[in-house]
Amino acid sequence: MLRLVLTGGAVRRLISFDIDGTLEVGDPPGVIPLSAVRRARHLGFVIGSCSDRPISYQQGLWEKHDVPMQFTVLKQQLAIVRADFDVDYYLHIGDTEVDEMMAKGAGFDFLHSIDDDVEAFMSEHQLHP
Numbered sequence: 001m002l003r004l005v006l007t008g009g010a011v012r013r014l015i016s017f018d019i020d021g022t023l024e025v026g027d028p029p030g031v032i033p034l035s036a037v038r039r040a041r042h043l044g045f046v047i048g049s050c051s052d053r054p055i056s057y058q059q060g061l062w063e064k065h066d067v068p069m070q071f072t073v074l075k076q077q078l079a080i081v082r083a084d085f086d087v088d089y090y091l092h093i094g095d096t097e098v099d100e101m102m103a104k105g106a107g108f109d110f111l112h113s114i115d116d117d118v119e120a121f122m123s124e125h126q127l128h129p
């Protein structure tokens, strides 16, 4: 279960979003709307995508939907993200055991986009537009 101890506006937070099964533009679509992703960026989160989809596909997707992602990486590259961005809190949101394994292996917290309470997470972090 996800444990969040984020209080105070000065905490720098990063969210890595899986695409398929996690975001509304995934195949299959997930529960997280792009409005929540944009909202996260607006609130100062570092945001990006981490997927098995090729980087070029990910970049094309964010260009098409005009989402200001700050990184696009493959699933096994979360450690690079962790090294590139110095923040206080790292989270990966995804829908598979591989997501969870890669997240934990790279020192990220993990939120399961189907099994965990994503609605509660979004409310807690004011990610609803």
Ligand SMILES: [Mg+2]
Pocket: 018, 019, 020, 021, 022, 094, 095, 096
């Ligand atoms: Mg997925």
